[in-house]
Amino acid sequence: xxxxxxxxxxxxxxxxxxxxxxxxxxxxxxxxxxxxxxxxxxxxxxxxxxxxxxxxxxxxxxxxxxxxxxxxxxxxxxxxxxxxxxxxxxxxxxxxxxxxxxxxxxxxxxxxxxxxxxxxxxxxxxxxxxxxxxxxxxxxxxxxxxxxxxxxxxxxxxxxxxxxxxxxxxxxxxxxxxxxxxxxxxxxxxx
Amino acid sequence: xxxxxxxxxxxxxxxxxxxxxxxxxxxxxxxxxxxxxxxxxxxxxxxxxxxxxxxxxxxxxxxxxxxxxxxxxxxxxxxxxxxxxxxxxxxxxxxxxxxxxxxxxxxxxxxxxxxxxxxxxxxxxxxxxxxxxxxxxxxxxxxxxxxxxxxxxxxxxxxxxxxxxxxxxxxxxxxxxxxxxxxxxxxxxxxxxxxxxxxxxxxxxxxxxxxxxxxxxxxxxxxxxxxxxxxxxxxxxxxxxxxxxxxxxxxxxxxxxxxxxxxxxxxxxxxxxxxxxxxxxxxxxxxxxxxxxxxxxxxxxxxxxxxxxxxxxxxxxxxxxxxxxxxxxxxxxxxxxxxxxxxxxxxxxxxxxxxxxxxxxxxxxxxxxxxxxxxxxxxxxxxxxxxxxxxxxxxxxxxxxxxxx
Numbered sequence: 172x173x174x175x176x177x178x179x180x181x182x183x184x185x186x187x188x189x190x191x192x193x194x195x196x197x198x199x200x201x202x203x204x205x206x207x208x209x210x211x212x213x214x215x216x217x218x219x220x221x222x223x224x225x226x227x228x229x230x231x232x233x234x235x236x237x238x239x240x241x242x243x244x245x246x247x248x249x250x251x252x253x254x255x256x257x258x259x260x261x262x263x264x265x266x267x268x269x270x271x272x273x274x275x276x277x278x279x280x281x282x283x284x285x286x287x288x289x290x291x292x293x294x295x296x297x298x299x300x301x302x303x304x305x306x307x308x309x310x311x312x313x314x315x316x317x318x319x320x321x322x323x324x325x326x327x328x329x330x331x332x333x334x335x336x337x338x339x340x341x342x343x344x345x346x347x348x349x350x351x352x353x354x355x356x357x358x359x360x361x362x
Numbered sequence: 363x364x365x366x367x368x369x370x371x372x373x374x375x376x377x378x379x380x381x382x383x384x385x386x387x388x389x390x391x392x393x394x395x396x397x398x399x400x401x402x403x404x405x406x407x408x409x410x411x412x413x414x415x416x417x418x419x420x421x422x423x424x425x426x427x428x429x430x431x432x433x434x435x436x437x438x439x440x441x442x443x444x445x446x447x448x449x450x451x452x453x454x455x456x457x458x459x460x461x462x463x464x465x466x467x468x469x470x471x472x473x474x475x476x477x478x479x480x481x482x483x484x485x486x487x488x489x490x491x492x493x494x495x496x497x498x499x500x501x502x503x504x505x506x507x508x509x510x511x512x513x514x515x516x517x518x519x520x521x522x523x524x525x526x527x528x529x530x531x532x533x534x535x536x537x538x539x540x541x542x543x544x545x546x547x548x549x550x551x552x553x554x555x556x557x558x559x560x561x562x563x564x565x566x567x568x569x570x571x572x573x574x575x576x577x578x579x580x581x582x583x584x585x586x587x588x589x590x591x592x593x594x595x596x597x598x599x600x601x602x603x604x605x606x607x608x609x610x611x612x613x614x615x616x617x618x619x620x621x622x623x624x625x626x627x628x629x630x631x632x633x634x635x636x637x638x639x640x641x642x643x644x645x646x647x648x649x650x651x652x653x654x655x656x657x658x659x660x661x662x663x664x665x666x667x668x669x670x671x672x673x674x675x676x677x678x679x680x681x682x683x684x685x686x687x688x689x690x691x692x693x694x695x696x697x698x699x700x701x702x703x704x705x706x707x708x709x710x711x712x713x714x715x716x717x718x719x720x721x722x723x724x725x726x727x728x729x730x731x732x733x734x735x736x737x738x739x740x741x742x743x744x745x746x747x748x749x750x751x752x753x754x755x756x757x758x759x760x761x762x763x764x765x766x767x
Contacts, residue, residue: 188447190503194496195443195465199436201492202472206432209480236478317478349481 212348216340219267219293221313222274223335236315237326239337239352243267243277243295244314246307253282257302263309264294274336280307284345296345313339316349326352365393428479435475439468450504459506466512469496487532490520494535498542510555513543514562521569531573536566544591551600556592560607563588577634582669585611586646589665593653605665612668613692613715619673620685620722632673640671661702664695682726689719713752720748 222242243265251257257280264284267275269291278292279285285294301308316337318326326335338351372386381389419426419434426434442465450458473489476482497513517539524532539562547559567584574580589608595601619632647666654660672684693715700708724744 184451187503191443191447194499194503195440198469198472198492198496199440202432202436202439202469202476205473205476205482205489206428206480209477209482212480315481317481 208346209348212342212346213340213350216342216347217293218350219295219339219341220274221337221339223337236317239314239316239335241311241313241337242334243275244309244311246277246280246309248304248306250277250280251307252279255282257282257299257307259299259302261299263297263299265297265309265311267293267295280309293341295339295341295347311347313337313347313349316352318352326354365390368393431479432476435468435472439465439472442468459504459508462500462504462506463509463512466493466497466500466509466516469493470516487520487524487528487530487535490523491532491534491538494520494538498538498546501543501546505550507552507555510543510546511558514539514558517543518562518565521566525569525573529573531570536570539563539566547600547604548591548595551595551597553599553603556600556604557606560588560592560604564607564611577632577639579632579671579673580634580639582608582612582615583639583642583646586643586650586669590646590650590653593650593657593662596657598659609665609668613689616668616672616685616689616692617718617722620682620689620719621726636674643669643671661699664692664699667692667695686719686723686726689715689722693719716752717745717748720744 224240224242224244246265257263261282264281265277266279266281266285266288268278268289270276275293281294284296288294295311297309297311299307300310316326333354336353337349338353339347340350341347368386368389372381372389375381376383376386423431442461446458446461446465448458449455449461470493473493477489494513494517497509497516501509501513517535520535521532524530524535539559543559544563547555564581564585567581570584571578571581585608589605592601592605595604647669650666651660651663654663667688670688672681672688675681675684693712696708696715697712700706700710700712724740
């Protein structure tokens with residue numbers, strides 16, 4: 172009589188243990204996927220350098236990351252290539268081309284991924300944050316850079332005086348991430 | 363009964379001849395000596411070792427190679443889950459659940475730290491959503507109240523971050539809390555979990571209203587939907603706990619309306635399109651009343667007095683007075699039901715609400731017209747009279763009456 176409940180219990184425990192194993196494996200897999208996505212973007216992506224616009228240095232550093240504001244975060248309205256007027260929260264593709272100074276600048280903003288681009292041009296995905304008469308405000312998911320401890324203050328001090336050059340990897344599957352941030356070399360300061 | 367008690371007291375009983383020594387032994391055998399959890403010293407020792415390892419890792423985190431960091435994150439998470447299983451199998455449930463909760467927290471930390479490592483924390487709530495999913499799944503697997511509460515907290519955090527930092531509302535996270543944890547609570551109703559779940563759902567609703575930029579009174583449609591769910595739940599104590607947070611919100615809102623409703627500028631913010639809003643509210647009301655009928659406690663329909671949309675009144679004194687009338691009607695209904703059902707806790711609650719409402723009403727209606735000293739004199743007299751009256755009423759019911767609901 173006493174054997175039945177314990178047998179039943181151990182069966183239930185076995186079943187539960189299987190679920191636990193599955194749940195834990197899924198969590199490990201998820202973290203590995205995040206890491207995998209991160210390293211895949213830098214190995215398969217195209218390297219692009221973006222220039223930041225100077226911002227109020229006091230507002231730059233939040234705890235362990237700095238907030239970056241790019242030249243291409245605000246674009247003039249004539250670059251818009253859509254047939255309809257741009258709307259907030261819409262995803263867009265920004266066509267970038269390299270400049271002699273070493274960083275990329277925006278050429279056009281498309282509502283959908285452009286079919287063909289010149290070989291040295293890159294399409295970067297962003298979202299419209301705000302629309303006004305003369306321009307568009309965009310975000311790219313590249314506005315935060317997590318800095319090694321202690322380097323945030325240094326970066327912040329320099330960024331207040333001169334723009335930073337941010338190295339970004341743009342993957343063919345639309346994801347992008349920052350790989351490196353450097354302070355501007357002297358010649359790039361005077362365009 | 364504790365074994366120690368029988369060991370000591372049993373000796374006296376044997377000496378006094380109440381039980382024989384054999385009977386004492388047999389009694390003792392009923393309470394086998396608990397396996398001592400773990401020695402305290404090894405536990406403290408391993409805690410210290412763990413802390414030193416943690417501080418060593420934290421101090422050198424940036425210098426560690428990426429793969430090692432990843433390994434440490436995953437390794438500690440898996441170790442926590444394995445440890446939890448280990449202790450659960452040996453019957454140390456709270457220790458086991460504690461370690462599982464630690465594993466869940468480490469999963470969240472792992473997502474955040476890994477995405478920071480690869481500069482991926484952009485504008486995406488996927489990682490947080492995965493954390494919420496893991497929390498809900500573990501709650502179902504381990505059927506633990508502690509994990510349930512942790513899951514609500516994680517859901518609250520995820521939605522707060524999504525709305526606050528990413529300015530997007532995560533419908534999936536709200537749905538997981540309402541559907542996943544709601545279903546869990548429905549099957550295993552519990553008072554504490556009900557109150558916490560309802561609070562979490564109110565938070566989700568408030569953030570949704572904020573995100574959609576609609577009139578704040580819309581908040582009461584989802585809030586009262588939570589309340590209506592409580593009406594269908596057969597377990598009454600758990601259901602009352604689920605219904606408390608929406609009622610508290612409605613009461614405080616009404617109180618605020620009574621206090622500040624006079625300023626007409628405000629009330630414009632409170633009036634959604636009449637047909638749509640009142641229609642939705644009536645729909646929820648119907649659902650709630652149907653539940654009350656089905657479960658046989660129709661008398662609690664008086665709770666809905668708090669939802670009377672008085673803010674469609676023109677602003678100014680009429681609105682404040684209307685709000686106060688509603689508050690008195692509600693408080694009166696709580697007191698009435700308390701006396702009717704001889705439930706002393708409800709009488710106490712009704713009394714407290716009555717005093718609160720009276721204070722607001724008094725402050726509201728007399729402050730501007732009366733000399734201040736007279737204000738305090740009359741206020742004091744009113745409260746004294748009230749307490750005398752209520753004490754007299756309270757004597758009418760025996761204090762030891764168990765609550766009926």
